Amino acid sequence: MQILDGQLVSKTIKDSLKLDVAALVVEGKRPPHLAAILVGNNGASETYVGAKVKACSEIGFKSTLIRMEDSVTENKLLSVIGDLNTDPDVDGILVQLPLPKHISDEHVIMAIDPSKDVDGFHPVNAGKLVMGSPAFVSATPHGIMLLLEHYKIETKGKQAAVIGRSNIVGRPMSILLSANTNYGNSTVTLCHSHTHNLKEICLRSDIIVAALGRPGFVTGDMVKPGAVIIDVGITRVPDASKKSGFALKGDVDFPAVSPKCSYITPVPGGVGPMTIAALMKNTFTACQNNL
Numbered sequence: 001m002q003i004l005d006g007q008l009v010s011k012t013i014k015d016s017l018k019l020d021v022a023a024l025v026v027e028g029k030r031p032p033h034l035a036a037i038l039v040g041n042n043g044a045s046e047t048y049v050g051a052k053v054k055a056c057s058e059i060g061f062k063s064t065l066i067r068m069e070d071s072v073t074e075n076k077l078l079s080v081i082g083d084l085n086t087d088p089d090v091d092g093i094l095v096q097l098p099l100p101k102h103i104s105d106e107h108v109i110m111a112i113d114p115s116k117d118v119d120g121f122h123p124v125n126a127g128k129l130v131m132g133s134p135a136f137v138s139a140t141p142h143g144i145m146l147l148l149e150h151y152k153i154e155t156k157g158k159q160a161a162v163i164g165r166s167n168i169v170g171r172p173m174s175i176l177l178s179a180n181t182n183y184g185n186s187t188v189t190l191c192h193s194h195t196h197n198l199k200e201i202c203l204r205s206d207i208i209v210a211a212l213g214r215p216g217f218v219t220g221d222m223v224k225p226g227a228v229i230i231d232v233g234i235t236r237v238p239d240a241s242k243k244s245g246f247a248l249k250g251d252v253d254f255p256a257v258s259p260k261c262s263y264i265t266p267v268p269g270g271v272g273p274m275t276i277a278a279l280m281k282n283t284f285t286a287c288q289n290n291l
Contacts, residue, residue, distance in 0.1 A: 001258050002151075004230070004265045006143075009150045010273035014059050017284055021060035024287075032287035033062040034092040034118065034279075035084050039077065039103070040070030044236075045096045052094070055276050061283060064090075074103045078111045085113040091290050092118035092283040115289065118282040121168065129175055136282050141173040143274030144209065144230055146281075148183050153207075153228055153263060160186040161202050163218070163251070164211035169232055173209055198222075210251035220256035229257055229264040232271050 056063035128135030211232035233251030250267030
């Protein structure tokens with residue numbers, strides 16, 4: 001069993017981007033600029049946005065964090081997004097989800113200029129992904145593909161099970177793994193809450209991507225020897241032994257599954273850092289397109 005070290009691969013990607021940014025500056029061009037909007041005071045969202053802003057600083061990107069109260073109106077949020085769309089100095093825009101219930105995620109995603117949609121959520125980018133055209137790919141699936149590429153994990157002709165059908169992870173992940181690309185060409189089963197015989201599907205899968213947000217859902221008896229396991233889940237669960245009072249758990253029962261598989265991502269330190277690395281790559285690409 002080998003750990004798929006997202007921290008290590010993410011650092012490699014960010015170090016490469018840092019050199020790319022330095023080269024832009026030497027050429028007299030401006031560095032990439034990411035604008036992030038954070039609505040409300042959700043603790044997890046604060047952590048995620050903070051990590052993204054920190055990554056920008058490490059690489060040499062410019063970042064702008066726009067904080068808004070959770071009482072902000074949808075129209076006001078859409079107005080701010082409109083201003084960022086027309087600002088030539090801004091390359092990438094992200095609005096941290098989830099949003100307050102009175103604001104429509106769909107309206108917000110639709111409002112972002114697809115050329116600045118570095119989260120890859122806009123229907124234009126989602127549609128291009130399906131068509132196999134150049135597009136901003138949702139950061140978590142993109143990061144997973146970068147991880148597979150780094151470790152040169154064979155995907156061609158493999159059976160893959162993706163558990164979870166969200167538009168952010170599961171659906172784009174299934175498209176990427178089945179695409180006619182170097183790290184695609186898998187035969188993918190997209191599984192969800194209504195899937196029959198899930199255990200049997202997983203047992204015949206060479207690659208399992210667990211992205212459903214249920215701690216420990218994938219157990220040892222669901223995994224065949226030598227499988228590649230990608231754990232996207234990260235959930236806070238009570239743990240009295242921790243100073244914080246909680247521990248972070250993935251969707252995979254790591255102690256039971258890890259002895260059986262060939263590769264596995266840890267939680268934390270696996271997919272999470274790769275999501276941020278992919279977001280940084282998208283932002284750099286957006287900047288290149290704008291210069």
